[in-house]
Amino acid sequence: MAMVEVRGLEKHFVRRAAPWGRPTRVTAVDGFDLSIEEGEIVGLVGESGSGKTTAGRCLLRLVEPSAGSFAFRGEDVFAMPPARLRQARRQMQMVFQDPESSLDPRMRAGAIVEEGLVIHGLGTPAERRGRVREMLELVGLDANRADRYPHEFSGGERQRLGLARALALAPSFLVADEPVSSLDLSIQAQIVNLFMDLQQQLGLTLLFITHDLRLVRHLCNRVVVMHRGRTVGAGPAADVDRLWGQISTGEPAGSDLEFRSPPDRRAAEFEI
Amino acid sequence: MEANARDNTLLDVRALAVEFAAPRRGLRASIGRAPRAGVRVVDGVSLHIARGETLGLVGESGSGKSMTALALAGLVPKPGRIAGGTVRFEGRELTSLREAEWRRIRGARIGFVFQEPSSALNPVFTIGSQVAEALEVHGRASGSAARARAVELLDAVRIPRPAARADDYPHQWSGGMKQRALLAAAIACDPALLIADEPTTALDVRIQAEILDLLAELRDRLGLSLLVVTHDFGVVERLADRVAVMYAGRAVESGPAREVLAAPSHPYTRGLLASRPGATPGRRLAAIPGSVPDPAALPRGCAFAPRCPERIEACDERRPGATAIAPGREVRCLLREGTA
Known part of the structure; x- marks a missing residue:
């Protein structure tokens, strides 16, 4: 069994247009699957609003998932009582985008x-x-x-x-959410090198959330593609262009779908 | 050469300097007696853009690339000011213009699009009215004529069903669509020069490619000159005829984009290009050690010397001048002096 096994992860937020308004459900993650072997670097790519950041935060229960399971070394993190979760967090850490x-x-x-x-x-x-x-x-x-x-x-x-x-x-498992996207090219290279060293020296297992396909090809062993809250493809990092191409073909450029903004991030304040 | 330049040159920048008043420090400062020393964030930058040409201005954060672009549009924020140099645009000197004169050029002859499309649009007005406003403030059209022209412009930037969409508010549009709307406003008055500051940085990969294609299309169709400010060599590769690389407020290398990308001369340009991921997966990237220096505490000699793999002793002492290493190619590096 893989070190990280995520099945059917879902996360819904409740949103109200106004404090007195009728609550509506916003689905940020809607069927996310992932598996990572020990010592592997897996890239998680998706457009903005695809739910990749929310999915990453759910794994560490920084936001509580609505449904699904996450077996970490065989133990379901989503079912852990608070005391056990605190212990487990020694093994799982997160690096934030900002x-x-x-x-x-x-x-x-x-x-x-x-x-x-x-x-x-x-x-x-x-x-x-x-x-x-x-x-x-x-x-x-x-x-x-x-x-x-x-x-x-x-x-x-x-x-x-x-x-x-x-x-x-x-930690034996690190979730890094766009850890280099705010950095300049010359500094970005320093951090990418560091991740490669850590993988080799400490056997670090890494989920690398990014929108940069070049970085995926360079750094990752495998890649998982997310679209509208779901896992829509997975494969070797070298195939990232083909996998990415699949999600783009469904919507012709300039179609009405493109107008739609990503789900409102403020919705995150009203969790269920 | 001079005659040729007169025919073809749209923008000619010589030795541009932008200075910011440094904050006062210490006791004397608190009673307002300390002299204010200026911090130069742009120092001696020379650029040249011919009609119909695209120049890529590349650099990392703090390199002064955005400040250079703002200076060219008369938008240096206070307490900054243009402290030296000349900017000739369509044969006119811009550095001495008053704000009222700037308003006739900015938005009319020089268009500007920024990095963050969301913050450049007013959330309480419709997209159509904001594009029309660009025409109205320059007296090009008003009322229903401006509105009709705005719809045409939205169509020109490939907004589907522009007449219906013009009544939308900004929050109804995605980032890529908003950037298209801002492009429509920027080209509304047929400018000769369009300055685009990181036009795709805030957008998704696929949308980035579409916006770059649109920029190239508008440039070719309208005969625009383009100044693209970016940190991304991919953008340069796709759009630019020529490129200028900035570091710590100075242009360290410039030349035809294809030549500079294929055979960079300055150690900084080489380092930047080598630190791009992708060449050999899994290989360590050639990172440039250290970080960009504080503009208030630049080294005495070459600003890149502390991070430079080819540094010699003289680099710490003397600032390199511009050396022409090939037709149209200049580099500021002591090691390249005398090679021409």
Whole structure:
């Protein structure tokens, strides 16, 4: 059995046009399947609004899934009671798209990286400090800058800080949501190299959510294509163009469908 | 050469500099006594665009590419200002224009589209009325004539059923469609130059390709000159005749797009092209170490020297001048000086 097995994941949000309005159901994820072998990097691609970010967040239960199952090493994460889920999160970490909003501006870099270790009660303070230095160096940041605040780092450095935080717990499964799309080309290459090193050195298993097909071809072993909330294709990363082409052919360019904006993100505030 | 340039040149920028007043620091600053030193975010940039030509302006964030484009449209935000250089457009000097004069050129002779289509449209007016407004403010048409022309323009940017769609509000349209509407407004007054700042960055891959095709089509059909500001060499490959690569406020390399992409000369251009994914899957990418320098604390010599794999001692001391290495090709690198 694969390390990660997701079957029939669904996520619905309830939306009201106005506080007194009739609630309507918005389906963000509607039948998402995924399997990842240990040590594999799998790309998850889809257009904006296809539900790929929501699906990724559901895996870590940062938003609660509405239906489906997620077997992580054979255990259903979606059925875990809260205490067990907290333990399991040591194994599963997430890197967010936007380093600006996912780092607490009032915490120093070192404390940000250390926080997960404190929450999980790992190590003595001295051991934790050592681990923080090790993580900062691993992602190519100067460990002497651990007492700086996030705003003192550049965008690329903040993205690496988010990565150091995620890696501090030595997770075996990482979900990275567009981790390089906000970065400049030269910095993007540094992070992509780091992911490849981590896969080789630590055997990291990675779900890499992106809209950049070139990155999928370069970095990933396999790719899963999402369209309108569903998994519509999966295969070797080298086939990404063919798989991607399949979802595009259904809708001729300039058709009315293209007018439709992606589902309203504000809907996420009203979960069921 | 001069005579030829006079016939063909639409835009000629020489040694453009844009400066921002640095924030005051320290005690003297708090009582307003400290002199304000300017930070140059664009420093000595020269560009040239012929009629019908497309120039790609490439750089990473903080390179000054967007600020250069804004300067060409008289849109440098305060407290920034044009601190030097000349901008000749259709034979007229633009740097000394007053705001009232700018308003007759901007939107009329120079069109502009921005990265984020959603923030450039007003949510409470219909798309049609906003395209028509572009005509009305320049006195090209009004009332029902402006509305009819707006529908024609929406048709020109390949909006299906434009007459019905013109009454939609921006939130009813996807990002790609909104970018088309903004293109319609930008070409409404038949500009000679269209400046597109990261026109596809906020859009999905498939939509990106469509917008690039549309830009090329409009350029060819209307005889526009195009300045495309981008961080993506794919956009340059697809659209540009010539390219200028910017780093830390300076144009480090320029020339015919095909030649620069095939045989980059400046170590920075080489590094950027090599860091693109895709050549050999699974191979480590040739990342450029370090990050872009703070414009307020640039190195004394070449701004790229601290990250440069070919750096020699002199690079830390002296700023490289422009060297012509082939017809129409210039590079600012000490290692290339004397090779021409």
